[in-house]
Amino acid sequence: MSLAIGVVSTAKSMGFDDKGKEGAPETQQAGKTAHEEESGDERGTSLSRHMSEGSAAVTEDEEEDVERKIDLGPQCTLKEQLEKDKDDESLRRWKEQLLGSVDINAVGESLEPEVKILSLAIKTAGREDIVLPIPESGNPEGLWFTLKEGSRYSLMFTFQVSHNIVSGLKYTNTVWKTGLKVDSTKEMIGTFSPQAEPYTHEMPEETTPSGLFARGTYSARSKFVDDDNKLYLEINYTFDIKKDWA
Template sequence: MGFDEKGNEIPETEHTGKLATEAESGVEKVSNVTRRMSESSIAVTEEEDDDEERKIELGPQCTLKEQLEKDKDDESLRRWKEQLLGSVDMESVGETLEPEVKIVTLAIKAAGRPDIVLPIPEGGNPKGSWFTLKEGSAYSLMFTFQVSHNIVSGLKYTNTVWKTGIKVDSTKEMLGTFSPQAEAYTHEMPEETTPSGLFARGTYAAKSKFVDDDNKCYLEINYTFDIKKDWL
């Protein structure tokens, strides 16, 4: 998901790849979006391999209790850790090394209409078109997630979109580092606008992922969506 309301192609950055339409030689064409594709068509691409190649070698993981014990004589570090951990119940997190992130809800927000609540599919592959967007409309993605067991570092959301077998959109949003807590965290993506016009309409294939600094994937969804003249 990601569209430039002015219809200009934007070089890929941390949050990029807006879907756009442009006129060339008197023919309107889409430089960023797609039709339905088979599962083999949305297999790992060269662009997605970039994340694998950029994996950072991090130090050994520690439990929360071990983290608090480290550098306990450093007052500034101790205060920073207490601020990060907040009111974490140390008895409930125990000695678990691996953090766990659960995506609780996914929704598409658009002004003047009810939110589109997206059911999170078992196995990560919704059947048929997952949702429909109206051409030329502003929207934003909002999700909630829970963190348990340990601190999750560098959690980020990525989304890639294809049309006619070509990658047309790539979005990366760094969410941050989160401590475990009972309450869910909420994050809303920046507002974007779908393209409009005959060649902007159709079915698109996409892949969304939530991963952390260790490249641990907490949710991966392969799906299709439609852009049509109106909301359905």
């Protein structure tokens, strides 16, 4: 985190990276990585609606709340997806492998995917995970958590996907201290098919900043959106960085 007074850190996932991140490591889901899913175009058609190259390119000058319209083509239900190219045996098997154990009769008529963020967890070696349940309002009251300065941690999301495939699920996080914006982070989580069991996504381990000027209270806003800029969750919260754990 680069504060106005000059404290520098390499931490990224909770909002301490000056550059932000776009494009996480390939996400494994339903037997296919996000990279492998993109290769579906070479086989005739792709099960999901891919984001365009422009949707992945975010300039540093772009404001966080500016929404850009992306033409991803018409939406299809899962039943319609499976009906496409049904005479192509290899493509049909590929689609069934991607969808895994999805109950098409239960979810196949819905155009819109639904993503529910169940919890966030802060993982630190040698300590129990700090599990942060999501309030119904989306905004925790009071201080949400405390981090120790100079500590290594990783952030893990648990979420559930239903109704249809969610394409290009992204996490964004913006952090302020004393009214000044000190960081903006973007993380691509991936594309996921609906299933009964929740998904998890763990971000790379990072380090909180340390020193006198790094300590104090921060405010932050986290969002989960997809390639259609559909917002699934927005959380506004505060947290502390202190000399030691709470």
